[in-house]
Amino acid sequence: xxxxxxxxxxxxxxxxxxxxxxxxxxxxxxxxxxxxxxxxxxxxxxxxxxxxxxxxxxxxxxxxxxxxxxxxxxxxxxxxxxxxxxxxxxxxxxxxxxxxxxxxxxxxxxxxxxxxxxxxxxxxxxxxxxxxxxxxxxxxxxxxxxxxxxxxxxxxxxxxxxxxxxxxxxxxxxxxxxxxxxxxxxxxxxxxxxxxxxxxxxxxxxxxxxxxxxxxxxxxxxxxxx
Amino acid sequence: xxxxxxxxxxxxxxxxxxxxxxxxxxxxxxxxxxxxxxxxxxxxxxxxxxxxxxxxxxxxxxxxxxxxxxxxxxxxxxxxxxxxxxxxxxxxxxxxxxxxxxxxxxxxxxxxxxxxxxxxxxxxxxxxxxxxxxxxxxxxxxxxxxxxxxxxxxxxxxxxxxxxxxxxxxxxxxxxxxxxxxxxxxxxxxxxxxxxxxxxxxxxxxxxxxxxxxxxxxxxxxxxxx
Amino acid sequence: xxxxxxxxxxxxxxxxxxxxxxxxxxxxxxxxxxxxxxxxxxxxxxxxxxxxxxxxxxxxxxxxxxxxxxxxxxxxxxxxxxxxxxxxxxxxxxxxxxxxxxxxxxxxxxxxxxxxxxxxxxxxxxxxxxxxxxxxxxxxxxxxxxxxxxxxxxxxxxxxxxxxxxxxxxxxxxxxxxxxxxxxxxxxxxxxxxxxxxxxxxxxxxxxxxxxxxxxxxxxxxxxxx
Amino acid sequence: xxxxxxxxxxxxxxxxxxxxxxxxxxxxxxxxxxxxxxxxxxxxxxxxxxxxxxxxxxxxxxxxxxxxxxxxxxxxxxxxxxxxxxxxxxxxxxxxxxxxxxxxxxxxxxxxxxxxxxxxxxxxxxxxxxxxxxxxxxxxxxxxxxxxxxxxxxxxxxxxxxxxxxxxxxxxxxxxxxxxxxxxxxxxxxxxxxxxxxxxxxxxxxxxxxxxxxxxxxxxxxxxxx
DNA sequence: TATGAATGAGGGTTCATTCAT
DNA sequence: CATGAATGAACCCTCATTCAT
Numbered sequence: 001x002x003x004x005x006x007x008x009x010x011x012x013x014x015x016x017x018x019x020x021x022x023x024x025x026x027x028x029x030x031x032x033x034x035x036x037x038x039x040x041x042x043x044x045x046x047x048x049x050x051x052x053x054x055x056x057x058x059x060x061x062x063x064x065x066x067x068x069x070x071x072x073x074x075x076x077x078x079x080x081x082x083x084x085x086x087x088x089x090x091x092x093x094x095x096x097x098x099x100x101x102x103x104x105x106x107x108x109x110x111x112x113x114x115x116x117x118x119x120x121x122x123x124x125x126x127x128x129x130x131x132x133x134x135x136x137x138x139x140x141x142x143x144x145x146x147x148x149x150x151x152x153x154x155x156x157x158x159x160x161x162x163x164x165x166x167x168x169x170x171x172x173x174x175x176x177x178x179x180x181x182x183x184x185x186x187x188x189x190x191x192x193x194x195x196x197x198x199x200x201x202x203x204x205x206x207x208x209x210x211x212x213x214x215x216x217x218x219x220x221x222x223x224x225x226x
Numbered sequence: 227x228x229x230x231x232x233x234x235x236x237x238x239x240x241x242x243x244x245x246x247x248x249x250x251x252x253x254x255x256x257x258x259x260x261x262x263x264x265x266x267x268x269x270x271x272x273x274x275x276x277x278x279x280x281x282x283x284x285x286x287x288x289x290x291x292x293x294x295x296x297x298x299x300x301x302x303x304x305x306x307x308x309x310x311x312x313x314x315x316x317x318x319x320x321x322x323x324x325x326x327x328x329x330x331x332x333x334x335x336x337x338x339x340x341x342x343x344x345x346x347x348x349x350x351x352x353x354x355x356x357x358x359x360x361x362x363x364x365x366x367x368x369x370x371x372x373x374x375x376x377x378x379x380x381x382x383x384x385x386x387x388x389x390x391x392x393x394x395x396x397x398x399x400x401x402x403x404x405x406x407x408x409x410x411x412x413x414x415x416x417x418x419x420x421x422x423x424x425x426x427x428x429x430x431x432x433x434x435x436x437x438x439x440x441x442x443x444x445x446x447x448x449x450x451x452x
Numbered sequence: 453x454x455x456x457x458x459x460x461x462x463x464x465x466x467x468x469x470x471x472x473x474x475x476x477x478x479x480x481x482x483x484x485x486x487x488x489x490x491x492x493x494x495x496x497x498x499x500x501x502x503x504x505x506x507x508x509x510x511x512x513x514x515x516x517x518x519x520x521x522x523x524x525x526x527x528x529x530x531x532x533x534x535x536x537x538x539x540x541x542x543x544x545x546x547x548x549x550x551x552x553x554x555x556x557x558x559x560x561x562x563x564x565x566x567x568x569x570x571x572x573x574x575x576x577x578x579x580x581x582x583x584x585x586x587x588x589x590x591x592x593x594x595x596x597x598x599x600x601x602x603x604x605x606x607x608x609x610x611x612x613x614x615x616x617x618x619x620x621x622x623x624x625x626x627x628x629x630x631x632x633x634x635x636x637x638x639x640x641x642x643x644x645x646x647x648x649x650x651x652x653x654x655x656x657x658x659x660x661x662x663x664x665x666x667x668x669x670x671x672x673x674x675x676x677x678x
Numbered sequence: 679x680x681x682x683x684x685x686x687x688x689x690x691x692x693x694x695x696x697x698x699x700x701x702x703x704x705x706x707x708x709x710x711x712x713x714x715x716x717x718x719x720x721x722x723x724x725x726x727x728x729x730x731x732x733x734x735x736x737x738x739x740x741x742x743x744x745x746x747x748x749x750x751x752x753x754x755x756x757x758x759x760x761x762x763x764x765x766x767x768x769x770x771x772x773x774x775x776x777x778x779x780x781x782x783x784x785x786x787x788x789x790x791x792x793x794x795x796x797x798x799x800x801x802x803x804x805x806x807x808x809x810x811x812x813x814x815x816x817x818x819x820x821x822x823x824x825x826x827x828x829x830x831x832x833x834x835x836x837x838x839x840x841x842x843x844x845x846x847x848x849x850x851x852x853x854x855x856x857x858x859x860x861x862x863x864x865x866x867x868x869x870x871x872x873x874x875x876x877x878x879x880x881x882x883x884x885x886x887x888x889x890x891x892x893x894x895x896x897x898x899x900x901x902x903x904x
Numbered sequence: 905t906a907t908g909a910a911t912g913a914g915g916g917t918t919c920a921t922t923c924a925t
Numbered sequence: 926c927a928t929g930a931a932t933g934a935a936c937c938c939t940c941a942t943t944c945a946t
Contacts, residue, residue, distance in 0.1 A: 026924095026925075026929090026930070029930085029931095030930075033930090033931090051277075054914080054915060054916080055915080055916065055917090056914090056915080056916090064931080064932090065931065065932045065933055066916090066917090066932085066933065066934095067917085067918080067919080067931070067932055067933060067934095068930080068931060068932070068933095070916095070917075070918085071930070071931075075916080075917095076916095137416070137417065138413075138417045138421075138423060138424070139417065139421055139423060142423070172433075173424075173425075173433060175424045176424050176425060176430065176433050177433075179417070179424045180410065180413075180414070180433070180434075180437055183409070183410060183413035183414065183417070184406065184409065184410050184413070186413075187364075187406075187409035187410070187412075187413060188406070188409065190363070191363065191364045191365065191405070191409070195364075195365055197364060197365060197368070198364070198399075198401045198402050198405045199399075199402060204402065207398075207399060207402050207403075207406070207445070208406075210444050210445075211406055211440075211441045211444065213444075214437075214440035214441060214443070214444040215437045215440060215441070217440070218436050218437065218439075218440040219433070219436075255905095256905085259906095280939080280940060280941080281940075281941065281942090282939095282940070282941090285908095290906080290907090291906060291907040291908055292907080292908060292909095292941090292942090293906065293907055293908065293942090293943085293944085294905085294906055294907070294908095296941095296942075296943090297905070297906075301941080301942095302941090477945095477946080478908090478909070478945090478946075481909085482909075485909090485910090503729075506935080506936065506937085507936080507937065507938085508935095508936080508937090516910080516911090517910065517911045517912055518911085518912065518913095518937090518938085519910070519911055519912060519913095519938085519939080519940080520909080520910055520911070520912095521938095522937095522938070522939085523909070523910075527937085527938090528937095589868070589869065590865075590869045590873075590875060590876070591869065591873055591875060594875070624885075625876075625877075625885060627876045628876050628877060628882065628885050629885075631869070631876045632862065632865075632866070632885070632886075632889055635861070635862065635865035635866065635869070636858065636861065636862050636865070638865075639816075639858075639861035639862070639864075639865060640857075640858065640861065642815070643815065643816045643817065643857070643861070647816075647817055649816060649817060649820070650816070650851075650853045650854050650857045651851075651854060656854065659850075659851060659854050659855075659858070659897070660858075662896050662897075663858055663892075663893045663896065665896075666889075666892035666893060666895070666896040667889045667892060667893070669892070670888045670889065670891075670892040671885070671888075707926090708926085711927095732918080732919060732920080733919075733920065733921090734918095734919070734920090737929095742927080742928090743927060743928040743929055744920090744921090744928080744929060744930095745921090745922080745923085745927070745928055745929065746926085746927055746928070746929095748920095748921075748922090749926075749927080753920080753921095754920090906946100907944105907945100907946080908944100908945105908946100909943105909944095909945095909946105910942105910943085910944090910945105911940105911941100911942085911943080911944105912940105912942105913939105913940105913941105914938105914939090914940105915937105915938090915939080915940105916936105916937095916938095916939105917935105917936085917937090918934105918935090918936085918937105919932105919933100919934100919935100920932100920933105920934100921931105921932085921933105922930105922931085922932080923928100923929100923930095923931090923932105924928100924929105924930095924931105925927100925928080925929100925930105
């Protein structure tokens with residue numbers, strides 16, 4: 001009886017059924033392999049440097065065959081780019097999630113809050129900082145992060161856009177402003193957190209936040225009195 | 227007699243002898259080779275990328291034997307660091323020389339002038355910009371440039387120090403200020419000149435200069451009235 | 453005394469002397485290495501086939517490092533081409549040297565003699581036959597053999613030209629004739645010596661020589677009676 | 679008893695059985711896949727070379743999975759051998775079919791006609807020529823072509839045998855004669871059609887046909903007068 | 905000082921073959 | 926029968942570095 005049932009089901013689902021089932025398993029397996037490669041690569045990249053990381057290393061440590069690497073990535077730089085997008089995106093999303101729980105009003109305060117949160121993350125995880133800073137530029141930021149909707153939701157560009165829309169103050173060129181702030185923040189974190197130069201990050205923070213605020217203020221559009 | 231004669235000759239032209247006596251020749255020769263290596267390396271680094279440049283390439287194109295390379299540099303990264311120091315230093319020196327011919331008074335104006343001049347240089351030579359930006363960080367800046375007195379004169383640190391001393395306005399933390407300005411300038415040049423992103427450099431300049439000024443102003447020490 | 457003599461010589465010969473001496477040794481060494489590679493490669497190519505012969509095999513068996521291979525040859529096909537030229541040239545030269553010791557008069561007899569001699573060589577060394585036949589085509593024959601004057605002397609083209617010049621009989625198209633004879637000879641040797649198919653070489657010879665002669669006769673230019 | 683039954687059933691539905699029973703669908707499908715693989719392989723072999731053609735390439739371009747390849751062929755050389763047999767056989771059959779429509783009498787004329795027809799085919803399809811010439815030798819010719827009765831009908835050996843039987847002239851060794859003619863024809867086509875060397879095929883033809891005729895004549899058995 | 909032949913570890917990449925589905 | 930993900934051996938080639946000359 002039971003056997004018959006199974007048979008029936010098997011027959012009913014036929015080729016599609018089997019395919020689906022198989023895909024379910026196979027796809028999960030593929031995802032596992034890919035993730036293993038990504039995680040392992042990140043660890044090796046940050047610990048040994050990209051130059052000193054070989055595909056052999058990655059594959060071996062990830063527990064897959066060397067050839068398997070090439071099923072998922074073109075080469076180690078392809079893998080790196082995907083890692084950057086993923087990691088950088090995570091940092092921003094995490095900061096933003098914290099921001100939601102505050103009731104900060106002005107965009108200035110909100111952006112400084114984000115900067116502070118990002119600094120905290122980087123302080124706790126300098127390895128991540130080194131990896132992102134060394135590899136993240138504004139170009140990659142725009143192309144990879146803003147368009148990184150394939151793996152994450154709640155997309156970053158929407159968040160930024162919303163932030164500016166809900167601000168009472170208007171700015172001359174929001175994109176330029178963000179650009180400068182990101183570059184300044186990134187540079188400062190890199191030098192200050194990793195090398196305590198020109199100051200340790202805690203000492204640098206006041207100057208940095210003041211600089212951010214002054215960059216923003218100087219771009220404010222003063223509403224014409226009426 | 228014969229032997230003595232030969233010996234004498236040998237000694238005179240020997241290792242030390244040549245160096246001392248033939249200084250005019252050998253030392254000049256050495257300088258030539260070293261320069262050939264530096265110039266060739268710069269061309270190859272910028273054209274092909276450091277990764278794709280081999281010591282063989284450099285030596286061959288420079289017209290010396292491969293082994294000779296090792297007489298002057300430890301490896302290609304050693305050579306790169308010296309190149310960065312040299313090139314970056316030149317950029318600053320050139321800007322400063324121009325500054326001397328102006329009669330700008332305030333430090334703010336003077337620094338903006340320097341920034342503008344540097345932007346001009348990079349605009350005319352994006353290859354140089356790419357090379358310096360990709361490889362220059364504040365750490366290297368301090369260690370290599372400020373201490374790059376071995377090849378160039380009129381040393382940079384002196385210039386900077388003098389600039390601050392002659393300024394009427396005092397700043398909370400001059401080093402931090404310079405650091406931020408350099409990082410911001412460097413980032414903006416890289417993205418804007420090489421990729422016109424977020425704006426072409428001419429369009430970005432006003433925002434950039436305003437940001438620099440606002441960073442400086444916000445660090446001004448308001449003299450307490452007495 | 454002896455020492456003085458040496459010293460003197462050393463001094464006298466100076467840079468040039470040393471260079472010459474060194475070159476003598478180095479050059480001899482290079483020739484040795486190159487020959488070792490050529491010989492080893494020939495053995496492996498014929499024993500294992502080119503596809504199954506790796507550069508590692510060759511280098512290892514030749515007693516040099518893998519990298520050394522690339523100092524002398526572009527890849528294993530480059531090496532093969534040079535081998536073909538060398539080996540095929542040797543076969544022809546050997547046959548020709550024997551021919552010199554005969555007093556055969558007609559070109560027909562002389563060419564059949566050459567064919568016979570070549571058949572003998574191939575019969576004794578089927579491995580050589582396989583190597584040459586599998587790789588020698590008329591195109592390679594012309595380009596490599598005829599122009600193989602860099603390593604051997606007494607060049608083949610001169611020999612052939614001389615043969616036709618000294619013949620009393622004239623032929624319509626000597627090059628076409630040689631071409632056909634070589635192709636026929638090569639094909640027959642390959643199949644007959646290596647596989648005794650369609651007949652063992654000794655049994656095939658009469659047919660083959662008759663065919664060669666008939667090909668030649670049919671191209672004779674009958675002198676118009678006067 | 680049961681076992682016997684099964685055996686019987688097994689035999690019936692076995693390899694042959696399935697083929698017979700499911701002929702309508704499955705067999706047609708199989709034939710389709712096999713043909714797709716053969717055609718694709720030929721295209722890739724001739725366009726890219728056998729060495730550069732991978733089983734992946736073939737399978738992908740043929741629209742089947744990689745594993746499927748192994749259901750039909752042992753490896754890519756197995757596939758190549760079958761291709762050669764098929765293609766070469768087609769060339770001969772086509773030439774023979776044309777020959778049937780003539781009323782040429784002597785074997786000499788008939789063989790020259792065949793040669794001419796084959797040359798035409800190769801002239802129109804040099805790719806085919808290259809493929810066959812590069813891979814066809816007398817040994818393969820005999821084993822594969824003559825025994826290629828599995829896919830084609832009107833078998834070649836019968837045709838040849840018939841040709842000699844119906845000839846008035848007798849030849850000393852027909853097989854040797856055919857062998858030489860095929861090798862000569864094949865060599866000439868290869869060099870002349872593909873490289874116009876030593877002459878373009880149209881210019882070479884007269885010499886070639888004369889050579890074929892002279893090879894045949896010289897093997898004629900002159901009937902002893904009675 | 906200068907050379908450049910020699911080295912050989914180690915990298916990236918390919919691809920025939922297997923096998924669970 | 927058909928699939929295609931996974932494998933991993935094997936290969937080619939580069940190139941920093943050494944060292945005898």
